[in-house]
Amino acid sequence: MNKRIIPLLLLCSLISLAQAEDVQLQDQHPDRYVVVKGDTLWAISGRFLKDPWRWPQIWKMNREQIKNPNLIYPGDAIVLDTSSGSPELRLLRETVTLQPGVREEALAKEAIPTIAPSVIAPFLSQPLVVESETLKDAPSIIAGEEGRLLLGAGHRAYADHIGEETGLSWQIYQPGEALTDPDTKEVLGYEAIYLGDARVSRYGEPATIEITRSKQEAHIGDKLVKMSDTLMGSFVPHAPASEVTGRVLSVYGGISEASRNAIITINRGKRDGLEDGHVLAVYNRGESIPKGLKNPSPIDHHPEVNLETHRDSEGKLVVNFAKEKDDGTQIKLPDERIGLIMVFRTFERVSYALVMQSEQPIHLADVVRTP
Numbered sequence: 001m002n003k004r005i006i007p008l009l010l011l012c013s014l015i016s017l018a019q020a021e022d023v024q025l026q027d028q029h030p031d032r033y034v035v036v037k038g039d040t041l042w043a044i045s046g047r048f049l050k051d052p053w054r055w056p057q058i059w060k061m062n063r064e065q066i067k068n069p070n071l072i073y074p075g076d077a078i079v080l081d082t083s084s085g086s087p088e089l090r091l092l093r094e095t096v097t098l099q100p101g102v103r104e105e106a107l108a109k110e111a112i113p114t115i116a117p118s119v120i121a122p123f124l125s126q127p128l129v130v131e132s133e134t135l136k137d138a139p140s141i142i143a144g145e146e147g148r149l150l151l152g153a154g155h156r157a158y159a160d161h162i163g164e165e166t167g168l169s170w171q172i173y174q175p176g177e178a179l180t181d182p183d184t185k186e187v188l189g190y191e192a193i194y195l196g197d198a199r200v201s202r203y204g205e206p207a208t209i210e211i212t213r214s215k216q217e218a219h220i221g222d223k224l225v226k227m228s229d230t231l232m233g234s235f236v237p238h239a240p241a242s243e244v245t246g247r248v249l250s251v252y253g254g255i256s257e258a259s260r261n262a263i264i265t266i267n268r269g270k271r272d273g274l275e276d277g278h279v280l281a282v283y284n285r286g287e288s289i290p291k292g293l294k295n296p297s298p299i300d301h302h303p304e305v306n307l308e309t310h311r312d313s314e315g316k317l318v319v320n321f322a323k324e325k326d327d328g329t330q331i332k333l334p335d336e337r338i339g340l341i342m343v344f345r346t347f348e349r350v351s352y353a354l355v356m357q358s359e360q361p362i363h364l365a366d367v368v369r370t371p
Helices: 041-048 054-058 064-068 117-125 133-135
Strands: 004-006 032-034 077-079 088-092 096-098 127-130 141-144 157-159 169-175 179-182 186-203 207-214 223-226 245-251 262-264 280-286 289-290 305-311 317-323 331-333 337-348 351-358 367-368
Touching: 032 041, 041 054, 041 077, 117 262, 117 337, 117 351, 157 186, 179 245, 186 223, 262 337, 280 351
Parallel strands: none
Antiparallel strands: 004 096, 032 077, 077 088, 127 186, 141 157, 157 207, 169 186, 169 223, 179 186, 186 207, 245 262, 245 367, 262 351, 280 337, 280 367, 289 331, 305 317, 337 351
């Protein structure tokens, strides 16, 4: 028996842009766009809006809808309607008839994501931020087969403290650098280095594990963390409800600057109210410079020269040139906005974020804040 999925879905109510002056349409926006496979919500929003992250605003999504958004599928039409005199966006879904034997949930797997999943999917289960004691107490590799010291995919190894109740699938990590807050100097956690995957082939003390995937060679003493079952979610871009200000802690890969599609770590997390999908603007920190010259020379106006005069014992005027002395006052140049990031995985005190836009390279210690 045929099943019918919602003949016509109006995703949200009409919206008047006059009531949302901060939401601006693109100058060359389309009147209608049909979603195709491979699209992302961010890219589609960018066709209509100058600020793609404001997508929930133009659909008037509330907080619950942001957490559990309606899915959009290839074939859906996004229409810009101006017949009422005010621009209105609608999402239209055509009638879809499923043939006998076709399961409804198969359609859900085709729903388009907010961002390209290939960019962040590995970071949902692999790179890890941990407290100092977490890896210390985790199971360890204590030996390799035939006395091997370097272990890779296909090798057998032995690990301690793995019981039957702990599961079969594990990930191998190596303790990384401390993540230190650039303002408070507080250690926020440690970014563990992902080495590969392992699976238990025999429980015991020690347990036998098979290394099934290797990104880097593992060593004796490396730690095992139970594999996460986190799945790729539907991230809806939205601004934090309150003002959030933080700093860039690191760029994944150990480099000093980031550009579009790079993964960065910031010094704000769950305890600061951050959640998946939060969008933050990135600012290059303005430098502090001396407020100005003290007694600049009227002769050559050199920025580092002062004119000093006095009379000698005979009453003659003597002119001396001396280096400028800073009077101690500074001018803080304004921070300049250089990009946008979207948080996609939060820990207690830090978060991973994807660089969505960047007008120039993003550096360590750059400022992030509510846009």
